[in-house]
Amino acid sequence: MAVDATRRRRHTARSAQELLDGLLLPSTEHTRTPHVANVLAQARDMIASNERLDMARLSAELGVDRTTLFRWVGNRDQLLVEVIWSVIEPLLLECVTAAEGVGPSYLGRVLGLWVDAAHRSPELRAVVSRDPERALRLLAARDGD
Numbered sequence: 001m002a003v004d005a006t007r008r009r010r011h012t013a014r015s016a017q018e019l020l021d022g023l024l025l026p027s028t029e030h031t032r033t034p035h036v037a038n039v040l041a042q043a044r045d046m047i048a049s050n051e052r053l054d055m056a057r058l059s060a061e062l063g064v065d066r067t068t069l070f071r072w073v074g075n076r077d078q079l080l081v082e083v084i085w086s087v088i089e090p091l092l093l094e095c096v097t098a099a100e101g102v103g104p105s106y107l108g109r110v111l112g113l114w115v116d117a118a119h120r121s122p123e124l125r126a127v128v129s130r131d132p133e134r135a136l137r138l139l140a141a142r143d144g145d
Contacts, residue, residue, distance in 0.1 A: 035072055036073060038062060039073050042061055043058060043079055044083055044086065044123050046058065047083060047126050047127055048122040048123050048126060049126075050126045052130075053076060053083075055069060055075075055076050055079070077134075077138055080135075080138060081139070084127060084135070084138070087123045087124055088118075088124070091117040091118065092114060094113075094117065095117055096110055098113055099113055
């Protein structure tokens with residue numbers, strides 16, 4: 001019995017990105033600016049080190065005023081959401097691209113890869129272990145809630 005070639009098809013990065021775009025992920029357009037990218041990198045390092053995301057310390061380490069930091073990234077919860085999505089998005093894209101198949105079997109493979117990738121991510125593990133209720137609330141909230 002021949003295996004249907006479409007069932008073994010790998011999804012390309014382009015089709016994976018189109019799929020992610022359809023998920024209505026939070027907008028990360030402003031995170032592509034250099035200063036916000038630096039903030040995200042510093043915040044991710046803090047979180048990966050299992051430290052509390054401290055806006056005063058973060059602004060001091062970046063050499064900017066707290067007011068400037070808040071203007072760039074919003075409040076602590078907004079920055080935490082951006083940090084989490086900055087970790088989730090590339091991991092999910094990698095899983096969508098790596099999984100093979102179509103339909104329910106493809107979705108199952110994506111989810112299996114995602115669980116493994118999320119479990120290995122130091123940032124996600126730190127956020128969820130430190131404050132699981134806050135992490136779930138922030139990720140499940142609609143924009144502006």
